[in-house]
Amino acid sequence: MTSLVDQLIVLVMLINFAALGSGRLTVAIRATALQGVILGILPVLIHSFSWHLVVITGGLILAKGIIIPWLLAGAIAKARISREMEPYLGYVPTLLMGAILTGLSFVFAQRLPLAPEHQGLLFVPAAIATLLSGFLLLVARRKAISQVIGYLMLENGIFLFGLLLTEAMPVMVEAGVLLDLIVGIFVMGIIINQISREFSSIDTSRLTTLRD
Amino acid sequence: MEASPAGPDDPVSLIIAGALLIGASGIPGLFLPARTDWGQKCAALAVALGSLLGIIGALATLIAERTISWTIAGSLPFGPLEAGIDPLSAFFLLPVFIVAACCAVYGTGYWPAVHHPRTAPRLTFFFGVLASSLAFIPLARNWVLFLIFWEIMALSAFFSLATDDLEREVRDASLVYVVATHAGTLALFACFSLLGRGGSFAFPAAGTMDGTAPIGTAIFAAALLGFGLKAGVMPLHVWLPGAHASAPSHVSALMSGVLIKTGIYGLVRILSFFGAVPPWWGMVLLTAGIASGILGVAFAVGQHDLKRLLAYHSIENIGIIVMGLGVALLGKAAGLPSLVILGLGGALLHVLNHALFKSLLFLGAGAVIHGAGTREIDRLGGLGRRMPWTAALFLTGAAAICGLPPLNGFVSELLVYLGFFSGIVQGKGAEAPLLGLAAPALAMVGGMAVLCFVKVFGTVFLGLPRSAEAAACHEPGWAMRGPMVLLALLCALIGLLPVAIPHILEPALFAWDPQLPFAGVRLAEAAPLDWITLMGLVLLLAILGIGAWLWKRVTAEPQGTAGTWDCGFALPTARMQYTASSFAEMFVKLFAAVLRPRVHPPRVQGLFPEKSAFASHVPEAVLELVMAPLLAATDRRFSLARKLQHGRLHLYILYIFVTLALLLAWAY
């Protein structure tokens, strides 16, 4: 079981690189969606069965695998956005940075003691690596929509870690977190729409009128 | 002098009632219709009445040497708020009430509501609040309470000062003032926090702290900064010239006469807590005093704005006061009680004297502005003919501020001088050379003050009018003249009858240092106060005798009238007279290294040159030549740093990331 879990986690990390290296928005969206689905599957593998778990699995897959990609795709279609990522930082340097950050997250994870039942699992480094990859996307991509993708990836990293604590988190809180996430993405989608209407572009490098 | 709780029949209740009456004096005026001066007149009456109560209360406290304390059940998180009065506080209350009453009455003539319907009610209100807070500050016995009154004073002074805010100059002055006063308040935060380390913000008893401990040094430094900013000690005086010049004259008089003395009060009060002081405190104060005295008057000589010039003289006189304090501290450190008595006595008496003659001068300057419409000295002249009262009163003030006998300025300067000379005679350590330097320095200050006031008086009141406004000037009404007459009389009274001074001064000195009464030195013995009366009379008799005889001779022989000797020049005009700038030119050149005068020479070209102009002025050195460039340089640096807020979102997110990374790196 443990090896399957670790394989899935490694897959999550590989998806990070896919998103970092791809030049297409749709690829990145699908990558994060796939991550979301994996996040939904993982708790079933590490915890024993409970209805709580079912709700979480269902919720995660529904939110991250279906609703959010759909919202984003809708936003792209509505705002008639070209499908390029338009990086500030080229793809190869981004990938290199991603690799370095993943390495660093392993170093950092070394410092943190694990609970006995999680010994040997890659959750912590993978979570941090995903978080950092999300950051990288946020920092290195020009388009508003790609920044949303980065934010999603960052969230995925956090959820990945959260899976270790599924039992500690009450359903209500979990649901609230997910709901907030969805509403957040929804609002972001609306804003992107408005941006594209106002600036006839969603290139965030144009959003620099407010400064000192 | 046991502290006793306050009762309703105490003199302090008179003081509080008076202060409250003054504070509320401006309120009715806010609600009365504009264009009536009832509110203003009632307010002046209330201030005068309140002041009378206050003066009675303060004198009673001084003469009875009472120390009273009580507590206000405060609910701020600093515990109960102690208040109280002792002779030292009462002494500082005297100038507050005297000057406030005079200025309030003067204000009805100077800033009449009929002519200033928009600003007069506001000004009257804030003037009352200002005067009231000035009266409450010496009553605080708790740092928090002190700070509250302190800031009410600062803010109401700001609003009074900014009355005429349509003038750019006034706005600039208000800005500088408000920044300086807030900086001072923050320094006091530090000072009072250090004093309150024990957990209580109540004033410690006099002589209970040790000044030689490091914490004492920190307190002294913070107090010097905070109170020095308010008092206007060089080089912390930056706000003072502009503020005093720009405020309505009666507000200037109150600010210069009383407000800046609260800084002195604070310093004196804090120094009273220390039983043992290191000698270098006194040296620091003495040096600061010398610097303020000499530089203050030197800059004054270079001014040709009447009120700005007077403002620089405030710095000079604060310097004299601080010199006196320095002598007192040196005396305390060296165990020479006569130095303490003379130095502190001179300083405190000069506080009172300066309040009297400086407010007299500012009110006189106000009368000049009122009568001739300008405060540019070089546009005035010959005012004495049409404004004889103002001229005579201004002359009295001028002679008093120069420390000339037989007026009050001489008495207090004499005490300070005697402090110096006693130190020179008795001193053993490093203080003697410093005092040996201080005495000539003060003498030089006196000489320069004479130069400056001859210049002012001569250019403004003597000679011929240099402009049409000056020619058409008029004497102010009695509402403005009366207060000035009172102040001038008080100046002469103290100058001629200083024998009464120890009765009100000694209790204050003994409250400052409780050990002092046992030192066996009395003010009346240490200073020749009775001789001053005698010498004043001799001088007056000599003047009268010589004058009478000479005048008899003059009137006995034929008298003729002619033009002034003009060396044969055919067409002299009034504009050819020596101006204030030309009078000061020689001096300003001598001190050019410090004063840095700016000369804008005319460009004369060709055979028939066009009309051209010559102008020169002495800038406010610290503000214009140090602070402003410093601020500009800081602004430039800051605008580089402001590039960090560039509007690029992805880099903002990078900031978050970097912060996170750095904190994690620090944590692990």
Place this chain on the structure above:
Amino acid sequence: MVDTVIHILITLLLPPLLLGVINRTKALFAGRTGPPLLQAYYDLAKLVRKGSVFSATTTSVFRAGPVVALAATFTASLLIPLGEHRPPLSFGGDMILFAYLFGLARFCTTAAALDTGSSFEGMGAAREATYACLAEPALFFSLAVLARLSGSLSLTPMLTGTAATSWLSSGASLLLLAGSLFIVLLAENCRVPFDDPNTHLELTMIHEVMVLDHSGPLFGAILYGAAMKLFVLGALFTDIALPYATGIPLADWVLFVIAMLMLAVGIGVVESVMARLRLTKIPQMLAASCILAAFSLLLVLR
């Protein structure tokens, strides 16, 4: 009482003679006969009997100026010991009153000068007031030295009795002090090399230019006041420079008068052998006198 009367009489009568002696000395040096010794008395007597002409610009300040100046100088003269004799009035701190009375006199004469509205008189007043700022510290340095040496705060003990012994104990310091005071004496009384009482060009004058418009009895008061100032400051100088006393009162009075006349001769000699300084050099000279006095103080405080 007798001393007081003599003091006042000498103070009132001697000053114009000093001017005569100075002028006579100068005349001798120039190989002239010169005016009579008592010429100043004749001038004064003439002036008080002359009519006055007032400028139309002037006010009462112009008229009061000479009066107050003379009164202040006279009051100051009551504080200074003449030779070894106590002055009529003496108290702790009188030296400060002494100095400030001259300040009062200066205030009045310069204000009176400005009252005429003349540029010339303004110029003179400015010079007078500016130089005084520099002369004043030298005087106070000297007073500080004397206070330290005598251990007292009054002119009388400073200048009588102890001076002679002080010459033995701290002669160097007193020498510097005397030098400084002599410079102050010349500067305050507008003598060469600071000013030339006999000059005839308004632009170069200091004291004389201030009184251009005064006439008649008031001008007489000015001349008399100037002579008295020379006398009083001269007495201060001779008290220090020539501190010899016989112990016999009458002899001491004679000794003092002789000392004063010697001083007048000395001034006459200086005026004869020295040229006037350029106006711009005067502050340097005064600063030098300050430095002399400051050194002197440093020596006694050491």
Place this chain on the structure above:
Amino acid sequence: MTAGLLLIPLLGAIAAWLIPSERGRPWVLPVTGAVHLALAVEAIFAPAVPSPGGWLHLDAIGKLVLLSVELLFFACALYAVGYLAYRQERPNRLLCAMLPVCLSAMTLVAFSHHLGLLWVAIETTTLTMSPLLYFNRNARSIEATWKYMLICSVGIALALLGLLFLAYSTLVARIEPTLLLEPLVASAPLLSPAWLKAAFVFLLVGYGTKMGLAPLHTWKPDAYGEAPGLVGGLLAGGLVTCSFVGLLRSYQVFAAAGGGTTFHRDSLVLLGLLSMATAAVFMARQADFKRMLAYSSVEHVGILAVALGLGKGALAGALLHLVSNSLTKGVLFLAAANIHRSYNSKRCERVRGALRRLPWSGGLFLAGFFAVTGSPPFGLFVSEFTIVSSAMTGEGAWVGGLMLLLLAAIFLGMARTVLPVVMGESSRIEHTGYRDRFLTVAPPLALMGVVLLLGLWIPEPLRRLVAEGAMLLGGNAP
């Protein structure tokens, strides 16, 4: 009552959504606010009873937060009526519906003793505010909204990870995993220090972003500058307070954990001082008076952080500061909004002489300036003086000194912006016809009155609340 407090605003929101009249709809806000205020006052005076399970518990800190949020909201709600009456060209349905939702979320923040629930509530406040930033519907406001949304979302996500770390530290310590405050505080000394530290860093950065600690404050000037005044006031007074509660609750756990490390306190002091320095730098020559207010907010957040980092006596100061700051910010933003509307500009070079054109608003702006800079006798003086003096008492004297220096620099910068705006002759630019009216002046005036009161006399119940709150944080009572 708790349910009422949470649900009544939601009802108000629904009512606002349903009312068709643009003119009548804003009145929902003050009505909701008044009812809510009445209930809240009752709740504040009632003894605190934890809800079953301990999720909701209005302790002293919660009461203080509820009080300040409540007063501010009511003032803003009343103001909104006058403000929206003037700006009828803008549809106000979203605004009127979202503000009560935000109130509900803020109430939940005050009540919440479950850190996860607290997080959800704080995130909800963020979300409800974002549409309101876009009230003016122009390019600038959409930019501001986008930046606000993205940066705050990232920040709050980091705070979530911090919470998860905190929960995991219980797991490592073999304790029943929980995010309830009381058990966490009780078992704090047992928790894994390594995880705790990591949790603290993430919580600090996360909530710090939401609060606007430098250098995480970058969204603030944009959002505050472009939002309508009342929204700005709620952001600076309400939302900042709520996010600070997030930090306070976490701090409770770390303070209880002890363990000899001062990392959490040092890092708070560092970020706090950095925020004050940033405010000082950016306030110098600030050309836009609403952005200036944003930097003032950064400054005060910094002061709060420093106070929290100093601990002991400063904690009471921090709690007082929290209350006074939110009320003062209300005054400043509402007055600034009036000035902005009257001149149709918020550039300092165009706005001059506000005291002449709008005597009340100009005066309030000036008074608010003095209050916000900690001048006696206003409320912030009491708190700042408490903080500085407790800094001076301990080993943090240099912190106190540095704070004073920075406060002076900030005052200089702020005075140079505020005084020219209010003083002098009213600038010649066209008058928009917006004048001081009762509904747009009375709310900030009332808040100003409270701020003044807090500087002169702190009511006994409030004093007690502050003392209890400081005890909860591990400090000593004043």
